[in-house]
Amino acid sequence: MIRFAKGFGRFWWDFIVGDDWRIAAGVVVVLAAGALVVANTSAPDGLVAVLVAAGIVGVAIGSIATSALRARRR
Amino acid sequence: MTGNAIGVVAATTLASGVEFVEALTIVLAMGTTRGWRSTLIGVGAALAALAAITAVAGYALQSWLPEALLQLIVGSLLLIFGLQWLRKAILRAAGLKALHDEDDTFRSEVEAARAAGEERRLGLDWFAFVVSFKGVFLEGLEIVFIVITFGLNANSIALATVGAAIGGVIVIAAGVALHKPLARVPENTIKFVVGLLLSTFGTFWAVEGLGWFAPDDASLSWPGGDAALLVLLAAWGALAWATVRLLAPRAREEVA
Numbered sequence: 004m005i006r007f008a009k010g011f012g013r014f015w016w017d018f019i020v021g022d023d024w025r026i027a028a029g030v031v032v033v034l035a036a037g038a039l040v041v042a043n044t045s046a047p048d049g050l051v052a053v054l055v056a057a058g059i060v061g062v063a064i065g066s067i068a069t070s071a072l073r074a075r076r077r
Numbered sequence: 078m079t080g081n082a083i084g085v086v087a088a089t090t091l092a093s094g095v096e097f098v099e100a101l102t103i104v105l106a107m108g109t110t111r112g113w114r115s116t117l118i119g120v121g122a123a124l125a126a127l128a129a130i131t132a133v134a135g136y137a138l139q140s141w142l143p144e145a146l147l148q149l150i151v152g153s154l155l156l157i158f159g160l161q162w163l164r165k166a167i168l169r170a171a172g173l174k175a176l177h178d179e180d181d182t183f184r185s186e187v188e189a190a191r192a193a194g195e196e197r198r199l200g201l202d203w204f205a206f207v208v209s210f211k212g213v214f215l216e217g218l219e220i221v222f223i224v225i226t227f228g229l230n231a232n233s234i235a236l237a238t239v240g241a242a243i244g245g246v247i248v249i250a251a252g253v254a255l256h257k258p259l260a261r262v263p264e265n266t267i268k269f270v271v272g273l274l275l276s277t278f279g280t281f282w283a284v285e286g287l288g289w290f291a292p293d294d295a296s297l298s299w300p301g302g303d304a305a306l307l308v309l310l311a312a313w314g315a316l317a318w319a320t321v322r323l324l325a326p327r328a329r330e331e332v333a
Contacts, residue, residue, distance in 0.1 A: 020157070026161060027157045030153060034283060034287065039290075041287050042290040048288075048299070052297060055284050056312075059280055063164070067167055067324075071168065071171070
């Protein structure tokens, strides 16, 4: 049963998170920051949208740069 | 047809096509070496399981979650998924990651099929059944994921399913006509486009879904409404193009 649960968890982890957990972690952090802004301020929708999108682009750049550096070291 | 609907059909058709190419390689390897009966029953069982998952998960998500929360959850998942596709496609285009080789996969699968022993269960060649079931199910699960997320957010599971079916029919027809793996399909280019579309729609919906945290629970609005999708697509496209340009010459220099 424990083996099944571990295998089940690993399958979904690999399926969604993939081989670079930084993307998932970065997206969650950026969206959580956006959620805090939405919940606690009256910032306009457009400003929140642009800032969150910029944060997500930053996550993507960081992940691609890290992967490229790792690929070169191999 | 709205821009949103065109995006849904384009993304699901391309994503489904590229996943079907990979599933087709496995099915052809099993069918030609172990026989078609057990292989096709494996394919049928996998398709039935995928259809059931689509129906149950689609219904449950649509019925139980408020709109903004649904946008946030499926948008976030789509975004994470899309960025993974885009990252890999960029690294492959820049020469920093090996391209997927269908001929090589086909050879490996044929060797494994020939080396495997003869085990019969329920009147089936169990190896052929299990391998074709797993191949179609695992590749198909990515299609189901994309169909559900796109379909729910665009309010049309049917449209997303039609897109996926078109991709599947094109690949199966080509496979039946050629009787060999579709090695010449520009898989990385298609994955690049799908990665761009998933990242675009994922960003759009995840941000809209942040409205769930607002006092009125209403989805956030992008400046320009749906037109923001085009701006996002252009931004992701520009980023991908720039990173490939930046990384590719250095990768080539290192090989030389």
